[in-house]
Amino acid sequence: MLSEEHATSGYETSTGIYHSLLPFPTHLPLHSSVLTLPSYLFSLPLPSVSHPCFIDASTGTTLTFTSLRHLVSLAAFRLLSHHGLKPHDVVLLVAPNSLYFPVVSLAILSLGAILSPANPLLTRSEFESQITDCSPSLIVTTKSLSSKMSNLIPNPLLFIEDFISDLLTNPKPTVQAPLKLPCERMKTSDPAVLMYSSGTTGKSKGVICTHANLISMTHVLSHVWGGTGTGNGAGADTGTRDVYACVLPLFHMFGFSVFVMGVLATGATSVIVPDRFTPDRLMEAVRKYSVTRVPVVPPMLVMMTRKGHVAGGGGAGSLKEVVSSGAPLAREHMERFARCFPGVRLSQCYGLTETSGPVTLCDGVEGLLHISIGRVIPTMEAKIMDISNGESLAPNNIGELCLRGPSVMQGYLRNKEATSIAIDKEGWLRTGDLCYIDSHGCVYVVDRIKELIKYKAYQVAPAELEEILSSHQEIQDVAVTSHPDEEAGEIPMACVVRKSGSKIKEIDIIVFIRDKVAPYKKIRKVIFLDSIPRSPSGKILRWRLRSRISNLNKIDVQARL
Template sequence: MAENQSLHDATVDPKNGYCSRTKIYHSLRPAVPLPPLSRPLSIVSYTLSLLQSPTTTTSGSLSSTDFLIDAATGRRLTYSTFLQQVSSLSSSLKSLHPSLSKNDVAFVLSPSSFQIPVLYFSLLSLGITVSPSNPLSSVTELTHQVQLSKPFIAFTTSAMAPKLPPYLPVILLDSPQFLSMLESRVSSSTEDNGVNQWDSAAILYSSGTTGKVKGVVITHRNLIAVIAGMYKNKLLNDEKAKEEENGVYAHPVSLLTLPLFHVFGFLMLIRTASMGETAVLMEKFDFVKMLEVVEKYKVAYIPVAPPLVVAMAKSDFVAKYDLSSMQKVESGGAPLGREVSERFSSKFPNADIFQGYGLTESTGAAARMRAPEEAKIYGSAGRLVQNIEAKIVDPETGESLPPGQRGELWLRGPIIMKGYAGDDAATAATLDSEGWLKTGDLCYIDSDGFLFIVDRLKELIKYKGYQVPPAELEHLLQSMPQIADAAVIPYPDEEVGQIPMAYVVRKPGSVISATEVKDFIAKQVAPYKKIRRVAFVNSIPKSPAGKILRRELINHALPSPSSKL
């Protein structure tokens, strides 16, 4: 694990953290102490210890402080009610399902709602591994995820239950039974369940280089390490804010537009609770509704995907609302260019826009901006977060590279995943024997320690922050009788980041149309994976080994207006 004192080594450049002897980059952020690994501790117990700490401003008023606000209904859930419901649900689960034990997996399939945070905290406190999935996933996708995670039980809604395998025991979140489990007055401690920090906390779904969905196993230690860093940053920011506001503390409200099954949304939920803040929860995202919510609840902080920053920078609707409460917008998933960042800043002069970088495999963290002056380093994802090390590795030679040179980013530290559920081969290919995570992203770190993401070696398409694996779509296309061959590439789109574009080779005599191709795929995948552009070609360029030369197709697509259908 990276230690801050390594910066005092004479071979480490204090400007960028690069050690010329080991060729490892060290974080420039002050190290954050973590609980001893030998100490039994769940992420819930750790989060509640921070919530109830004297350094948390709202710790003395949990009965009157709102934890969650439903954007659609205005319903509120205070911290004291939330904690009571978590305790009641934990007690009910132990009573009704005595065979449910530590390290069992619970599959969760549901839109964002008040029940989901209660469910997450309850399961995590019991040592149950939470495995949430996108409610838009198809039956085929869900079946594969269930095969990976091997859940003991599932929590879903009556509308979504038919999508799950019939053999899987189910508890319906919208049933009278579940609601009664929340209202049980029998308390259950979160301290006595024997959860170790190295125990699995969550299995979150992500795609790899092969396009096959993988279950990323995140431990309690991983989450503790990320939250510890966020909390430390929060304390520093609070002190600065108090100085600027003459000692007056304004209770912050954040807006969670991110789905709670996604690593970023999952993390932001825990972050909110650890800091005693209030989060407004949107079950279904709507741009205009979001603007209304920011105005109504005086939202100060919004973690977002890059397309939302673009929309806010370009939309004329924003002028109709009072958004002066916005202080900070954090964007991750894809770099923002100078033009978009400056346009956003001119429209929202009171709000700082910070970019960051992280993977599901690194618990959503790796690099981020922390100060307004860092936000001016356009195109950067910020500097390495605390307690993390990095290497930039030449993909061809395996040599570790100095600042300014491009290579694959490798990461090491307490935020790195345990591995992939049910896929030892993929784990071995991604994590080496020394604990380095091979991200598959082509990057460089500049002379001041700022990380820049150049390209994606993994070839994933990023649509609104979602990962779309080209190989998965290619397999589906190639299953069509009328198609001889196919390849899928990312096509740049200012609104959503990238869209899936298909190059299709028709079989002799086939007259299949672009619309038929799109419709065929749309019926089998989640909406964000739909193919949105199609071009017909005579052949797909491939290497002698049969690998698709995707870069050739990308270069062909961009200057060719005739490919737009």
């Protein structure tokens, strides 16, 4: 029973656990033939034959739900018959967003093979490291990436362009349904996707998510976004009327979970905007295809607000919501967005590669501007853990966010130590994020625990200082980190990227923030950089930042000698 005091927050006093208050079916409607994510997706009621599933914004090429299902079946048959792909084989997929990224992904998963998508921007040495870790039997990529990917494994590269062209021109043998494997060869607990964490604090780790993890997340997202509140999945009353613009990288869990899983299950349309993200390309797609919802990462949103004059009166009236995730969003950027896009709801959500997608959503939270990252999704439990003693904390107390539920990963590939540190014996995943949950069940991120700066035993959150500094008119980008100090232990140091033409100096920044924070939070050192290292989702890669600072210090020492 929830105490009367905490009923609106979902907090259970006797256990210290927060539960979602959103109505939701108690179980997944699975049957014996649903063993993989594709078999679950294709077991849902499909929209009409002509209803578009994926649209390429640059060419107008369209895949309906029927043609997607057929093409996935053909691709799976070809991967099995021509390339010998077997259950549990790892396939490295290295490609930019395209209409056929979901096709190849679902074909691989339908065979029980393990999909490992990777960022095309990785260096060859980074690919070598990942390949050593996961031992793929096949690499699927594009011709433009062939020089970077060739001869990394014994088997030849499979180019998406040739593969899809061959399927379209030589579709025989015709397969009317997704390829089925003998049930005894597959379990929903088998690994499905192997994604590598962004490595914000060090070397990235291979995150193993099972088919059960992905199906659970898909079911939740289809319920939340399906539009009926009944969890009917594809073809729900308003789900099929929604149109999503896909500008997120599909190799990242945020993009993959939203577009290859959640949106597909609702029966909505995804408009894929290929090539490098620009606000102009996005808004052109919004106007042309009457896009209603756009998931983004913070750097994209910042770029959109700088082009706000284009969007504000440019025929983008269909746009109802922009959803930001991947990194904290500064209040200044939220307020600027509200001015540039009046009437458009700005929401935040929160998820991890380790949770197979978003685990908080602003669904049901009133208002157009959401400082919170939303409420915990159905099926997921949360705790706020005191970082000093491990005790569970009641609403409005800050501690580490811990999560438990069916979408939490199986573990890290060949890394039992890291897995045991991340997930305790009761199944709680330690996120490493400092958060609190208010009396309405809304979750707020304060900072990363490992990134807290300890100044004379005081804890300083870099994100708080970064938000203040980002409001300075001459600062393009900023990251705050610690700098060793003999007296204080650590002092807050700002790493600043100046805007073009700016001549701002260290003392200007120190004075700017001095009266805006408590004395122990003051910026006491500033260095200027050409760029801040960030992950594709916009997170500051602080370990790379520290490495860059170390190199600068070495150069400075050598210059003095």
